[in-house]
Amino acid sequence: MKNLLKLLLIVFVFASAFTTNAQQDDNNYFQLSPRIGYDFPSYNNNTPYIDYNGGLDLGLSLDYYWNWFGLGFDFDYIKNKPENTYPTDNLYDPTGSTLLNTFNVTEDNITRVFYGIGPNFQFRSQSRKFTTEFNTRFGLSSIKGGRTYLESTAPVVPLNFHAGYDASSVFTFKGQVRFTYFLNDNFGINAGAYYMRHFGAEEMFDTPLGVSAAYLPVVEGSSITGQPINIADSSDPQLREEPCDCDISSVGVFAGITYKFNKKEKEDVCEVCGEDHMPRCCATxxxxxxxxxxxxxxxxxxxxxxxxxxxxxxxxxxxxxxxxxxxxxxxxxxxxxxxxxxxxxxxxxxxxxxxxxxxxxxxxxxxxxxxxxxxGDLNFILIGGVVECNSDKGIQGVDITLRDTTIPGQKNTLSDSMGDFIFHLKQASTFLLNGNKDGYFSNEVTVTTNDYDRDSSLFIDFEMCVNPCGQSIKLDNIIFNLAKWDILPASKPDLDYVIKLMEDNPTIKVEMSSHTDSRGGNDYNQDLSQKRAQSTVNYLVNAGISRDRLIARGAGETELLNRCADGVQCAENEHTINRRTEFKVVCIN
CATH class of the missing domain: 2.60.40.10 (Immunoglobulins)
Structure with missing residues (x-):
């Protein structure tokens, strides 16, 4: 712990000295990232009956970046603990006659300390608030502890043993990904994950026992009563006298904070005064x-x-x-x-x-x-955007009309190159918003300020869409009884939507088209779809829409949306897709 504190002090003094003398550059900087996490290890030492549980990871990263590329140093202190899993339930001595029920177990912690250096790669968002970093490190580790020993005490029977580790200068690789969100120019919070591998971590050799690892296999036997029991088989002890140079690997997750050492701005020189004046100023x-x-x-x-x-x-x-x-x-x-x-x-x-x-x-x-x-203005500011419906494409040059529902008059503006527009809205009011452009049409939408409090918000974000002319739009609820063309009550809300659209856009025509599936004869389907299309047109005319602005078109089974043509076996839900009513807006320039 003392060495860790010394390391932190040296890093902080070095980074502070650098930022005091350097000229400001947002692309070149140091950052310091302490972290805490949890490590999940895998010890490949070929020793059964021992699990290595996860444990604490304390780490520190010091990185220097030249824009997207950098060089970094990592320190990790990791603590894991072995767990003896030798089956002690219903266990008998090697003779199979004595039940072993008292045991002595030793499970020493394992500490791994890693120092490494390597290249960094980062991706920064345009606002510089978010960064994604990929770090690779190569270095040395010390691995100590982990002695595990299990014996029965009455009678004394050694059952399971591993000598643990006392390895220094173990070559280690670490790969890491880290995500950071900066709260301001200096401080950020981070989270990430890593993979670490120690190559050839040598086990200890226990001189008194003369082995590095050993255990008695467990075999199945029968008791006097005939019930199956576990027997510690001393006739075939498994001994490993030569220490294993085996790899140790682990993965981990972590969270922490990041401090970015932004370089201080070099003071400008006042040419007239001949002295430094920023941030201090001189008379001239x-x-x-x-x-x-x-x-x-x-x-x-x-x-x-x-x-x-x-x-x-x-x-x-x-x-x-x-x-x-x-x-x-x-x-x-x-x-x-x-x-x-x-x-x-x-x-x-x-x-x-x-x-x-x-x-x-x-x-x-x-x-x-x-x-x-x-x-100090009491009105809200509507920050609006107009896009093409069902996309995020902003539309330039849309004539946006704003009308107050209580006071006569209207305001107009044009959307800019990104499709954005601005309006000022008074409090506790309702407004109607409509967009028009050659080749596009829109519905009239409602915007209300009743739901906003001027003491807590100034801006209102709003997005509206316009549809391109000539695009077919499906009406999901236009349905007819079998072999009929009468308008059903369930269809009226969709038709009323078309009526409102045509009232809001008096310069458009609408083509109402009806489609059938492939079942039945072609002539019959064509005649039925034409009658259904005409029924929808008649409904619109009766609602006050001029017949000159309406086109009834029966498409029959000529415009199927899927594979379900004549002679093709299809499920009912596949045929349903083709039975539809659509409308297509024709804009008149």
């Missing part, structure tokens, strides 16, 4: 100003907020946009009375001021000037 070069944008009610950080520094005459001194942490930094700001202004999605944040005297404090204590802009 100015000071740093850090601005954080937050929501006034939820304290939520606000990325993508436009921020400007203006002097009292309204001139823009510097401008920028907050990052994903809601922060923007302005360097080398000349001392003056300034106004900090912000705007998020065309809504202004509350202004704050910077007094000239604050720059004097910057020069004195070396810290940048910190300011917070507050977003």
């Amino acid at each position: 070069c100015g000071c740093g100003v850090t601005v954080t944008a937050r929501d006034k009610y939820t304290d939520q950080i606000l990325p993508f907020t436009d921020v400007v520094l203006e002097d009292l005459d309204g001139n823009i001194v510097q401008s920028g946009t907050t990052n994903s942490y809601g922060v923007v930094v302005f360097n080398d700001v000349t001392a003056d009375n300034l106004i900090v202004k912000g705007k998020l999605y065309d809504v202004s944040l509350e202004d704050v001021t910077i007094l000239k005297d604050e720059f004097d404090a910057c020069k004195k204590d070396g810290n940048s000037i910190q300011k917070v802009l507050k977003y």
